[in-house]
Amino acid sequence: MIKNIGIIGAGQMGCGIAHVSAVAGYKVHIYDVAKERIEPALATINGNLARQVSSGKMSDDARNQALSRITASADVNDLANADLVIEAATEDESVKRKIYAQVCPVLKPEAILATNTSSLSITRLASSTDRAERFMGIHFMNPVPVMKLVELVRGIATDEETFQAAREFVNTLDKTTTVAEDFPAFIVNRILLPMINEAIYTLYEGVGTVEAIDTAMRLGANHPMGPLQLADFIGLDTCLSIMQVLHDGLADSKYRPCPLLVKYVEAGWLGRKSGRGFYDYR
Ligand code: CAA
Numbered sequence: 001m002i003k004n005i006g007i008i009g010a011g012q013m014g015c016g017i018a019h020v021s022a023v024a025g026y027k028v029h030i031y032d033v034a035k036e037r038i039e040p041a042l043a044t045i046n047g048n049l050a051r052q053v054s055s056g057k058m059s060d061d062a063r064n065q066a067l068s069r070i071t072a073s074a075d076v077n078d079l080a081n082a083d084l085v086i087e088a089a090t091e092d093e094s095v096k097r098k099i100y101a102q103v104c105p106v107l108k109p110e111a112i113l114a115t116n117t118s119s120l121s122i123t124r125l126a127s128s129t130d131r132a133e134r135f136m137g138i139h140f141m142n143p144v145p146v147m148k149l150v151e152l153v154r155g156i157a158t159d160e161e162t163f164q165a166a167r168e169f170v171n172t173l174d175k176t177t178t179v180a181e182d183f184p185a186f187i188v189n190r191i192l193l194p195m196i197n198e199a200i201y202t203l204y205e206g207v208g209t210v211e212a213i214d215t216a217m218r219l220g221a222n223h224p225m226g227p228l229q230l231a232d233f234i235g236l237d238t239c240l241s242i243m244q245v246l247h248d249g250l251a252d253s254k255y256r257p258c259p260l261l262v263k264y265v266e267a268g269w270l271g272r273k274s275g276r277g278f279y280d281y282r
Helices: 012-023 035-054 060-068 093-106 122-126 160-172 188-204 210-220 227-234 236-250 259-266
Strands: 004-008 027-031 070-073 084-087 112-115 135-140 149-154 176-180
Touching: 004 012, 012 027, 012 035, 012 060, 012 135, 035 060, 035 070, 060 070, 084 093, 084 160, 093 112, 093 122, 112 160, 122 135, 135 160, 149 160, 160 176, 188 210, 188 227, 188 236, 188 259, 210 227, 227 236, 236 259
Parallel strands: 004 027, 004 084, 027 070, 084 112, 112 135, 149 176
Antiparallel strands: 135 149
């Protein structure tokens, strides 16, 4: 029976998962190692809930109730009560491994540990936990409060009870699940990221300007955002690490990250979150 949700990581995905879980009635605790990220995270959730109130999708009372169900801290011990913990830390395998080593001893033995990884092997991540049977991928899309899909990914050792519990949890969030096998980047990012990478090559080779490429795909293919705007929204560091996982994992040159993407990340131009990417947000 899942009642208490733990979220690891107070970034945009962690905030979004906390938001939808609290709205669905779960008690949520967000843990982030960086104390200074806690307040901005709660402010982000508050702001996104307010958007839903102002667009008439939620009452003020429901928003206050959701907020009252969320706590946050930089103390890992505060995850001790969680029935399901969803790790939404940065897309870096060594960082995730370190987090699991720190978090697993704190968790209840029966707690499920899930990762929101957008590309990494669930089986390999599971092997660095103490609970490979109760470990799996629950991959939300950004922005979490808006996007309807969640990918569910089993590792080789994930047991059926864990899988069903995760599926039921996601269903209670009013999201649709799809099952992906444990291959690099699963389904959505296997298809989406090469498209974004190709858009960056299109810019790199001078086929079109940033605006031309985004307008072409918004109006010519009916995408809600152009691919370069979407890359900025996802985070260029995340886009690069997904392309690297595809390139390494599938050993095919068609997944080679565009050199321009590499250069932007090296410059610290990570998209919206850093104030600059293909667009300037400052
Ligand atoms: N929280 C709550 N509500 C939000 C929100 C948030 N973070 N962001 C947007 N919204 C709401 C708005 O309040 C608005 O609600 P109403 O319709 O009720 O007014 C609605 O969503 C639409 O937002 P906007 O009017 O501000 O802007 P928009 O119409 O341009 O839509 C968008 C914004 C939903 C982000 C849309 O541009 C879109 O769907 N973009 C593509 C997103 C996408 O492809 N996501 C997947 C990324 S890949 C991924 O996530 C996987 C990975 O691992 C990398």
